[in-house]
Amino acid sequence: MKPYKIPESVLVVIHxxxxxxLLIERADRPGFWQSVTGSIDVIGEPFIEAAARELFEETGIVADGKRIVLRDWQLSNIYTIYPEWRHRYAPGVVENTEHIFSVEVPRDTPVTLSPREHINHAWLPHLEAADKCFSSSNAEAILLLPRHLG
Incomplete structure (x- = not known):
């Protein structure tokens, strides 16, 4: 049996x-667009490492710390886990804490999706991207993006 997911995750807004x-469309829910997201793998995994891992796994983008640098917003959201995904968590777990990061990339950065997770990607102006997100916390992070630049 697969272990339960840890209710601590990262959200990485790529811009x-x-x-x-950059928004990516979920393979398990076509029409659901989002930024990079993912749970920590083990208790104590540093959130910045989880963000770098998820960024690479879901898009093929490597945060090298020089040209492509993850920015930790020191901001987190607590949200209710969608009922259709609660089976992934231990019984009784209904909330997740999501830690927000962003990463600025050159416009020509190649995107290589993980086909088991995502089926499409699109680059959109940030207001349009916020409107397209199915997750309100993801949309809110995108709307905050101008405040977290440079």
Missing amino acids: TADLQV
């Missing part, structure tokens, strides 16, 4: 200098 935001 260009001119606030084009």
